[in-house]
Amino acid sequence: MTDCSKKLEDRILAGDDINGGEAVLLSFMEEGVETMFGYPGGAIMPLYDSLHQSEDCFRHILTRHEQGAIHAAQGYARVTGRTGVCLATSGPGATNILTGIADAFLDSTPMVCITGQVVDNLVGTDAFQETDILTISMAVTKWNARVSKAEDLPAVMAKAFYIANAGRPGPVLIDITKNVFAEKLKFRYAKCHSLQTYMPIVQPDIEQVIKAADWINTAKRPMVLFGQGIILSKSSEELRQFVERTGVPAAATLLGLSALPDDHPLFMGMLGMHGNYAANLKTGDADLVLAIGMRFDDRVTGEVSTYLKQARIIHVDIDPTELDKNMETELEIQADAKEFLKSLIPLVRENKHEEWVNSFQELATQEQNAVINDDLHPVSGRITMGEAINEVGKIVNPDTIVITDVGQHQMKVARYFPFKTARTLVTSGGLGTMGFGLPAAMGAQLGHPDRTVVAFIGDGGMQMTMQELVTIAHEKLPVKIFVLNNGFLGMVRQWQELFFDGRYASTTLPGPDFVKLAEACGMNGMRITERESLADQMKEAISFDGPLLVDVVVEKEENVFPMVPPGAAVTDMILSGK
């Protein structure tokens, strides 16, 4: 137990009973929780009362909306690898965290969410602020449970933390009826290390690894496709060793970005709808694909019936439901990515695949000439999103954490930010949640107070959760927030331009004066409008001591290319809309 829990520990040793609220906090201490995000309300008030009495034990961040709390907890969990903890009250408090829970479910983020519930004898009666959050959250939680007796708390809490982190991580929701917080119990905590009914397989079947190595050793045009599984299993180093030994080129999903350094000679960029030209087109030439810790999401595969038709596929994932789900594959290996790579590396032969690796370059040059030069070095018009992102990328430290919201700017960050260190990108991948970025940046900064955290957010997503500017200012978190402001819901507008004959239905988005907004919320604001001063102003922004919002006025109708048009094969990726 930590020093701060001494008061409670002394009471337990003296044989005193503690109450349910204190038991929740003691469980947090046992699990090493230091930071949590939340919003009080009727049903969870007694827990907040206990928290108030142990306030030196935890840093609780009072956000301005429960959605802010859950996304902040996600940001915290994503950058630290620790469990994100979020507290909310019953009814609207609980339903307000659902979007974040769904986001964490799709992006495999370990979370423990505590919701207060009406007192046990009112459950099921449509009491004030009662919702059946267990049923509502069932489809988006890895596990959920209600506690209506204080004596059940320690075991349920231990189970919650175990399940959130074991195997493929995910969110767990514990709904606690209000009476529990006041009830007394004898507190005994035993951490959970396994469950009879849930035992994720971590070690790969060695026969399968031998087969995989044999296929890799004999392949002429092999490719690695990797996802967030590499980051979650902390196997970036093993992945680097594998590709360097075998000479196999590698490409990442959106959530896999940062697992290999951006400038690694065998890293070919991002897969999918707005990924890199060579990375996508070459999937159509590969004779063997090793897919690790990724799930063949439709944004990666394009029209799935056309994807990797000519290649033998080895699919490695810790979650067996992902194997053979979106793609039928030849070899399915259920394992932790790190354990798999550790077993595989000694079995693969050194190789170079020079001709195959060089063949990516020609396509990369086409992309450079058709897209990248104009994106990063335009000679006229307003500042482009790529230019702004690139400028930040040039001046920040290699361990800088980058947060994005969702939309065009997100794809531009994925394409143009030079990631150097694993676990430095936090973005909403599977659910694509606008409004995620700002609160996630707050959580990320709390997870790593000493590192630079930059958030790139569109003006649309910014307006979804902008009340969290107040929280960031109040907590004095030195996040650098870059609003890439084009006055449009850019990605939807791009689709309207390309696929709806330019009918801009509800995508023009007049926004507030973001600089004044920042100032009104208690932080500094800055505006960048001119290319000539971009570099200097970005330097000034990054070196600013404290929270800062930078309103970057960018080109209004810029598009993200290359692009795999909806319903097309990734090999039919287009370099422009013309």
Next chain:
Amino acid sequence: MQTKKQYLVTTLAQDRVGLLSRLAMVFSRRGININSLHLSETAMKGIAQISVVVKTEPRTIKQVVKQIEKQVEVMQAYSNEQPVWESSLVVQKQVV
């Protein structure tokens, strides 16, 4: 599109409030109707056996079974193809 077949899906799971909802959710999410359902206690304390008859495609049933097995409470799930039993009722009026 594969031809639909009838399957008996058997699940052994820790019996707790909400278990049936979680299992039903896996089927309903994919638009699969449950034709029959039986839940009973087993000789193992706290472990229930749930038998469900559904009609779906062979590839889907494989995925559904895996998704059921993924539920934290579930120890084991498996499916067997079942012959489709057609029953009919004949009403006869007999004059005696």
